[in-house]
Amino acid sequence: MVEYRRRIVDDLLDELLPEMAAVALEGAKGVGKTATATQRARTVYSLQRTHQREVLSAEPEMINDGPFPVFIDEWQLHPPLWDAVKTAVDDDPSGGRFLLAGSADLPPGTRIHSGAGRIDRFTLRPMTLMERNFETPTISIGKLLRGEPQQIRGTTQRTLRDYIDEIFRSGLPGIRDLSPKVRRHRIQTYVDRLAEKDIPAAGGRIREPETLKAWITAYGAATATDASYETILRAATPGQSEKPDKKTVMRYRDLLTRLFILDPVPAWMPSLAPLTTLIRSPKHHMVDPALPAHLAGIGPEGLLRGERNVLAPDGETWLGALFESLAVQSLRVYGEANQTHVRQLRTKGGRQEIDLILEDWERNTLAVEVKLAGAARNEHVKHLNWLQEKVSDGRRLTRMVVTSGEQAYTRADGVLVAPLALLGP
Incomplete structure (x- = not known):
């Protein structure tokens, strides 16, 4: 198994996730969103897997079963899950409950709640030179x-x-x-x-x-x-x-x-x-x-x-x-x-x-x-x-x-x- 390389966003998540009920990591495919979120998750749902996508489509309330943090990967493959997370946060806004990752924004006209005040967004980009261990910054x-x-x-x-x-x-x-x-x-x-x-x-x-x-x-x-x-x-x-x-x-x-x-x-x-x-x-x-x-x-x-x-x-x-x-x-x-x-x-x-x-x-x-x-x-x-x-x-x-x-x-x-x-x- 490839060893995880700690990212700069990990420092932000260490500091902020205890106070944020839901965090969405956004960015292009391959930048490392799944690996970063998986480091913290206790429950993982990958919507690229047809079975898991079908199960959550039928019973979105399962995301409340925990254990937390619950990570929903490629959530945009079933957009109603965004609203399900928003509703769960309305019911219980305590920190560190949900992580979401998405490699595409939704098409115009897709109707979901903005998530403002409930789901905090962070953009994950490719590794910086520091994250690549290129040199020790001074x-x-x-x-x-x-x-x-x-x-x-x-x-x-x-x-x-x-x-x-x-x-x-x-x-x-x-x-x-x-x-x-x-x-x-x-x-x-x-x-x-x-x-x-x-x-x-x-x-x-x-x-x-x-x-x-x-x-x-x-x-x-x-x-x-x-x-x-x-x-x-x-x-x-x-x-x-x-x-x-x-x-x-x-x-x-x-x-x-x-x-x-x-x-x-x-x-x-x-x-x-x-x-x-x-x-x-x-x-x-x-x-x-x-x-x-x-x-x-x-x-x-x-x-x-x-x-x-x-x-x-x-x-x-x-x-x-x-x-x-x-x-x-x-x-x-x-x-x-x-x-x-x-x-x-x-x-x-x-x-x-x-x-x-x-x-x-x-x-x-x-x-x-x-x-x-x-x-x-x-x-x-x-x-x-x-x-x-x-x-x-x-x-x-x-x-x-x-x-x-x-x-x-x-x-x-x-x-x-x-x-x-x-x-x-």
């Missing part, structure tokens, strides 16, 4: 946000090739430790199953799965960009006179978002520090950079040679986009462990762009630029310094450049510089 994102003292020090021996290896291995627990050949097969199967099985199971009608797979590939090629959906569609259908219409493309987007495969970073729109030229559109990312890396057909050596993704802006490499996505994947989890909103900032005309803005409930803010470089140069920090000049609403603002280098340090202008490997929650 810098806490939470302390940076709260302004708690910590030394911005530390070195890592991890190289650019190590980061590239992590991009291709993925953060999916059941895939990352396989041999490269088997891993490539599993990732391709993962994408094929999305188009041919998972989307139809989630209520989506796909007439031409190959067209959808081409669109997924093109979306992946837009990783870490704000390319328009029209641009993505053109990349997915080169030379085709008859292309899917906008309604179809938006349906692709919505279906893949419901399956947690698309994971775009929303725009930052601060209410108390209005910046009038901000762009509201999201920045494209997939749930794991291993997916676009595999679909692009550019291997590790091609990345090192600087081969480009056709949707990357001029002067930017495919490796740079994938490294940014790897950083975003980990930093989102570190930030959310500290109850932050994770956003990004771009102004009209692309004059200013900041890769990540982490903001907690007290408006403590961490602005992050991700750079494929060993150290931070002046051009890497100019947008961070611009933001410091513009934000004057009294918030604590910390500026940081995340690099692929070896050394953590603080620049003379106060900007922190940290290798991605040295960051943790």
